Amino acid sequence: MHTRRIYFDFGPTSSTGDLLVDSTRRSQGSSRRISRNGIRWWRLSSMHGPHMVSLSSTRIQRASEMSIERDAMGCDEYKPLTKTGSNLTDQGGVGYTVVDSLDTMQIMGLDKEYQRARGWIANKMTFDRDANFNTFEITIRVLGGLLSSYHLSGGDSLFLQKAIDLADRILPAFDTLTGLPFPEINLKEREGVDDPRSPGLISTAEASTLQLELKYLSFLTDNDVYWGKAEKVMKVIKAATKSADSILVPIFMGASNGQFMISEIRLGSRADSYYEYLLKQYLQTNKSEGVYLNMYAETMKAIHARLVRKGVVKGHTYTSELLPERQQNGQVGWRVSPKQDHLVCFLGGSLMLGATTTGTKGPVSVPPDLIELSKEAQADWKLGEALIEACVDTYTSSATGLAPEIVHFWTEENKDLDSKTRDWYIKGGNRPGQNSYDARYILRPETIESLFIAYRLTGDVKYRNYGWNIFQAIQKYCRVESGGYASLLNVDNVKSIKMDKMETFFLSETLKYLYLLFSDADVLPLDKYVFNTEAHPLPIFNPSIRTGFS
Numbered sequence: 001m002h003t004r005r006i007y008f009d010f011g012p013t014s015s016t017g018d019l020l021v022d023s024t025r026r027s028q029g030s031s032r033r034i035s036r037n038g039i040r041w042w043r044l045s046s047m048h049g050p051h052m053v054s055l056s057s058t059r060i061q062r063a064s065e066m067s068i069e070r071d072a073m074g075c076d077e078y079k080p081l082t083k084t085g086s087n088l089t090d091q092g093g094v095g096y097t098v099v100d101s102l103d104t105m106q107i108m109g110l111d112k113e114y115q116r117a118r119g120w121i122a123n124k125m126t127f128d129r130d131a132n133f134n135t136f137e138i139t140i141r142v143l144g145g146l147l148s149s150y151h152l153s154g155g156d157s158l159f160l161q162k163a164i165d166l167a168d169r170i171l172p173a174f175d176t177l178t179g180l181p182f183p184e185i186n187l188k189e190r191e192g193v194d195d196p197r198s199p200g201l202i203s204t205a206e207a208s209t210l211q212l213e214l215k216y217l218s219f220l221t222d223n224d225v226y227w228g229k230a231e232k233v234m235k236v237i238k239a240a241t242k243s244a245d246s247i248l249v250p251i252f253m254g255a256s257n258g259q260f261m262i263s264e265i266r267l268g269s270r271a272d273s274y275y276e277y278l279l280k281q282y283l284q285t286n287k288s289e290g291v292y293l294n295m296y297a298e299t300m301k302a303i304h305a306r307l308v309r310k311g312v313v314k315g316h317t318y319t320s321e322l323l324p325e326r327q328q329n330g331q332v333g334w335r336v337s338p339k340q341d342h343l344v345c346f347l348g349g350s351l352m353l354g355a356t357t358t359g360t361k362g363p364v365s366v367p368p369d370l371i372e373l374s375k376e377a378q379a380d381w382k383l384g385e386a387l388i389e390a391c392v393d394t395y396t397s398s399a400t401g402l403a404p405e406i407v408h409f410w411t412e413e414n415k416d417l418d419s420k421t422r423d424w425y426i427k428g429g430n431r432p433g434q435n436s437y438d439a440r441y442i443l444r445p446e447t448i449e450s451l452f453i454a455y456r457l458t459g460d461v462k463y464r465n466y467g468w469n470i471f472q473a474i475q476k477y478c479r480v481e482s483g484g485y486a487s488l489l490n491v492d493n494v495k496s497i498k499m500d501k502m503e504t505f506f507l508s509e510t511l512k513y514l515y516l517l518f519s520d521a522d523v524l525p526l527d528k529y530v531f532n533t534e535a536h537p538l539p540i541f542n543p544s545i546r547t548g549f550s
Helices: 057-071 095-107 111-123 137-151 157-174 211-221 224-239 271-283 291-308 342-358 375-395 448-457 461-475 504-519
Strands: 008-009 031-036 037-044 052-054 076-081 084-086 131-134 184-186 190-191 201-203 253-255 308-310 316-321 321-326 330-337 339-341 404-411 530-531 535-541
Touching: 008 342, 052 157, 057 076, 057 084, 057 224, 076 461, 095 111, 095 504, 111 157, 131 137, 131 404, 131 461, 137 157, 137 330, 137 504, 137 535, 157 184, 157 190, 157 224, 211 224, 211 535, 224 291, 271 339, 271 530, 291 330, 291 375, 316 375, 321 448, 339 342, 342 375, 342 448, 375 448, 375 461, 448 461, 448 504, 461 504
Parallel strands: none
Antiparallel strands: 008 052, 031 037, 076 084, 131 184, 184 190, 201 253, 308 316, 321 330, 339 404, 530 535
16 A cells, blocks of 8 residues: 655754754755645655654554554454454444544544545444443543544534534533533433442543533534533532642542542542643633633642652652541541652643743743743743653653653652662562553653643753654554554563553554654644643634633
């Protein structure tokens, strides 16, 4: 099959393989811009020498088309080692992988692959499944993907019709006493369903990471029902975070009373995208909803005060977790745990973006001069830079150059610190004959996402260098010869076996952010788009709906 390759000229490399590019230099005579539907795209047209890496359409096609279309077209998930697909329910799937990767194909100019995927959506996709789907996941991946593709296609009505159909089926999930959504939804019966593992509870992230998608759909359709459901959740959360000591929120809420339950406070799983969407909701509606600016500013201040810690070996900055403990007087206290999920690595880029969009009275330079930023924004910017360095270290200090799912940081309480070579360790990673959950690399995007944002805001080539090194490690350890990419069982073992799963976010986020990291700033510019938590770009808009909450 004939394929078109997209080449990225990174310039000369050092002896270590790092790229030595002047951040102010642009390739001469090597790039061309293409305008589609008023959106600017960028591509290098030819290969210019040995110091070139290509994120080629062949590789992307193998991951998103040749392997998936050959083995599992329309399936929710893909297993590259066994060349099979699987669905999330026994009643069939809804095309998670196809829809989640669709806008990546559009952005990269993979037109033939995109048209075949569109054909599947038009002719075979159905939401009429008598089965329970996770409300959060189907919103960020499928609804978000459809809405992004609608915009990037210049208004293809197929995607909007499918988005409305799906959203209308999701709406009953919000039919609770408080308006907090059920964690699952039966799409055919249009009925919200409790998670049997935690009845009556909804995770904070899952309740508060539906807003960008539903509000944009309201904007497109001029139907405020979607907006109202999304905003009601934020009203409940705001009411539950009135006091200063409640700004950092536990990871579970009670769907019936709208209160936070006694549970961990962290920026990782079950909480991460709550913090992410505070900023993005403010930006999405062109900074017109000040309530989200206030919530974001208060939350970042609390993160500085309560969660930020320093490594004791190399001095990297990280964010800790707070674990609830019942004290003798019956009150709940909080014990610091030096644990950080890979998921938290979104925060570095988010803080830098927030510093330049909320902490200044006007446009800022690239990179910003710190005097252009408020005192609070300067602190956020510096913390963002430091967190990115720590996240990158979890890649560069592992045996494979890939980061583990979870790390724990050494503290002064640990023994033999002089013998340690890195700030962090993998819990259970050295137990003979056993595999640690924490040691896995499942093709996650969060560090690359932060690198993309940091490069756009600074022009500092080191962020491209970091991304290039991660890309090389992915190619070396995760690529499957027969097609696709697989997760890795242990990042500290260069002979680690692969796991038979390619997460959909590898196509929707990891590859997309790698592509954008090496693209020009006018490709999906940060002042025109917000990316949902699954990396689906949605345009910033001036809202016509006013509810009074903002």
